[in-house]
Amino acid sequence: MKKTVMINLCLLLTLLFSVYGFAGGLDLFEGLSGTLRIAGGTAHIKCEMLAGKRIMRRFPGITIIIGGGGSGVGIKQLCEGLIDIGNTGRAPTAAEIERCNLNVYKFAVDGIAVIVNPQRKIQNISTAQLVNVFSGKTTNWKELGGPDATINVYTRDSESGTRKVFWKKGLKRAPITRRANFVKSNAAMKTAVAGDPLGIGYISLGVADSSVKPLAIDGIYPSIENVKTGKYKIARGLYMNTRGKPGGLARAFIDYMLSPEGQELVKGCGFLPVK
Amino acid sequence: MMDCRRKAQISRAILVLSTVVTGSMALVIFLFLFRFSLPLFSSGSLGKFLSKNWDPDAGAFGVYPMIAGSACIASLAMVLAAPLGVALAVFMELYAGSRFSRFLRYFVELMSGIPTVVYGFSALFILVPLVRNTFRYGSGFCVLSASLVLALLVIPTVSLITMDRIREVPRDFVLAAGSLGASRLETLLRVQLPYAWRGVISAVVLGGGRALGDTIIALMLAGNAVSVPSSLLDSARTLTAHIALVSAADYESLSFKAIFLCGLVLFLFSMFSIVFLRVVERLKE
Amino acid sequence: MNRVVVLTIKVLLWVTAVVVPCFVGMLLFFLLDKGLPVISLKLLFGDVAPVKALLLRERVFDGIFPAMAGTFLVVLLSVMWAIPMGVLSGIYVAEFAGGTVKKILDISFDVLASVPSIVIGLFGLTLAIFLHKNISHRIYPCLLISSAALAILILPYIVRTTELSIESVSLPLRLAGLSLGATKQRNLLSVILPRCSGGILSGVILATGRAAEDTAVIMLTGVVASAGIPHSLFSRFEALPFYIYYISSQYADQYELKKGFGAAIVLLIITGMLFGFAHLLKKLVARKINGFD
Helix, strand or coil: CHHHHHHHHHHHHHHHHHHHHHHCCHHHHCCCCEEEEEEECCCCHHHHHHHHHHHHHHCCCEEEEEEEECHHHHHHHHHHCCCCEEEECCCCCHHHHHHHCEEEEEEEEEEEEEEECCCCCCCEECHHHHHHHHCCCCCEHHHHCCCCCECEEEECCCCCHHHHHHHHHHCCCCCCCCCCEECCCHHHHHHHHHHCCCEEEEEECCCCCCCCEECEECCECCCHHHHHHCCCCCEEEEEEEEECCCCHHHHHHHHHHHCHHHHHHHHHCCCEECC | CCCHHHHHHHHHHHHHHHHHHHHCHHHHHHHHHHHHHHHHHHCCCHHHHCCCCEEHHHCEECCHHHHHHHHHHHHHHHHHHHHHHHHHHHHHHHCCCCHHHHHHHHHHHHHHCCCHHHHHHHHHHHHHHHHHHHHCCCCCCCHHHHHHHHHHHHHHHHHHHHHHHHHCCCHHHHHHHHHCCCCHHHHHHHHHHHHCHHHHHHHHHHHHHHHHHCCHHHHHHCECCCCCCCCCCCCECCHHHHHHHHCCCCCCCHHHHHHHHHHHHHHHHHHHHHHHHHHHHHCCC | CCHHHHHHHHHHHHHHHHHHHHHHHHHHHHHHHHHHHHCCHHHHHCCCCHHHHHCCCCCCCCCCHHHHHHHHHHHHHHHHHHHHHHHHHHHHHHHHCCHHHHHHHHHHHHHHHHCCHHHHHHHHHHHHHHHHHHCCCCCCCCHHHHHHHHHHHHHHHHHHHHHHHHHCCCHHHHHHHHHCCCCHHHHHHHHHHHHHHHHHHHHHHHHHHHHHHCCHHHHHHCECCCCCCCCCCCCCECCHHHHHHHHHHHCCCHHHHHHHHHHHHHHHHHHHHHHHHHHHHHHHHHHHHHHHC
16 A cells, blocks of 8 residues: 555656656647747757747647848847847847847857868968958968869858857958858858858858868867857857747747757757756 | 619729729839938938948948949840840741741740749759859859849740741731742841841840849849959849848848839839830831 | 851851750759659658648648648739739720820830839838838738739739730621620620630739749748748748748758759749640630631
């Protein structure tokens, strides 16, 4: 008799524990329905899509729409009330926070890597070389120890948080050449450089994969460990922003991304979790 | 029961109403573009918006590079498409009735039905690397790649219109030329084509409008750099691609306002080309 | 003409006639080569059973079904806006408008037809922002706005074909009805319109194809890369042309790229069928008219 009670107690405890354990996870969305609109920074997209698919598979009443555009677009559309969460790959400025009454949630830390096509033999680039390449002073791979061929610079538009951070921390605010090709997102940057043997660009560490080759800058390789220890300097937080206090789906989504399950996802995407 | 006259009046009113709506649509679009570009004119800073620099971070909003990009890409496309399109029309007429000619006619009609995004997608993976590897300069995303594909887009317009107009040449002229000993080719080149010159111009202008107005091909293939291209292998951005790229920006920002100027330029161009065509069609022999 | 000149011209003509189809053929062949092996139910529905997906019982995340459904809905809606407006205007221009009014309307439709689609998209976007700010905060760039903008894009085509079809009805036929005492309206409804319904229909189908393939308009007015199947007019939506454009610039892996090729073929088949059908109809109509008159 006593034994059964013990077993029952144990069962109850595990049940309680598991409920507690889940409470930070998908159960956050229990009882919610409707559409959640997210847009802005493009480094976020892959990770948020993964989370979104998990949520939508379990809760058919919820639709999560994730768009890009760049960090600037995220903030602006948020201010206009066109979306519920605005992604940014940089911290929102004080002016932006005040103008739109932003609530800011940092959910991951990300590095920005300079990438080339895997066909290039180059492993390392100095900051001075980097500045020269991106400002259009160095135009031939020969000057970087490569073949005699033009360097094709790929860049992002002014809405991009990745561009802003890279420009500030990677290029030390040197101008980017006007002859650079433009791509619309981090994913598009990867596709472009992976397809162009003579290309060079910059990208979110979480988005880069084996189709492109990250370069060490001044001898320091852009890995998530080096970002963690602070050795690799071109890093930034990834933020989700809401106008005023988030409610309903937006609240649940942010809580989910910051929950242990969400942070595990963040890690799996190649970012540094914040918790 | 409504009597007949009443019914007729009502149906007439519906006809008039819908015609007023559809007929004024072009005007509405023009007024709206004008209204939103107006601040740029009135602030006396139009020069700033037509300057050579586009760098929103530095407060430069010049759309001149995009005007130049559009002009380069569309005119190169037409330099290719106009002779090819006319040649195709002449070929189809010259060998009219033959199997190959009929096949060609179907093929050109089929071409006009191929979605532009499909052209762009295919060219992205086959033409861009080809251009890059052939010329060993630049990324392959350039004026040339975009123009080549745009030419394909425009060729059906040019050749189908030209062919229709060649066929409209009075039979007597053709027969007279034949009886004077002219061969079929000579009749085509010396009688029919010159007679239908207005049609050829119409075809080329309409084709040019399509080339200038297309967004997706230049967006996918031209590279979208904001500088005036100095060679065919340079990356460039068209007005249409610029609108597509900037349209997500802050609606109050100067970037966003500048794209209405781009829209206005495109609109005015298409309007003038239509007016130009009307004038050409009215010219006497 | 000199024999050498003639020969040169002929050679040039032949080169053109062979090179242009070859170039297009190369692009299409490449597409088919890469895309045909991917065409399968999995491309459309991912891992979801097709029946469940079609009945909307289960959502499709990995297939292009939502994009196809989105394209279908946005095109259907835009045609629904454009047909009544376009056909009515076409009737007015052909039958009732006279002199100067007709000239002005003709120019207006020509200009509208030549406005680049991205400009119409910009118009739609601004309209959406205006409505959002001034009418209802529930209005965003969405299915409704996109379909309305697409309707503007195809309106001139529909007006023109209606107008031309009506004007091609021969005078004896018109007079026959009138001489039997029919009013102008009755004559229009019972004699003229039935005669040219085939021509109008083929124009409508061509316009449908035009709406289905356009990317620029929807890009600015509400299409997104992933939204599922829209459940209201105010939802954002997916569409095939945009999906193809999106994949082209940011595919995550080789499988996604292959899906892009598959989607391009599906779009090509859809528009190809629409164009083929319209041409067939045109031919039938032409034969009918020639046969009777």
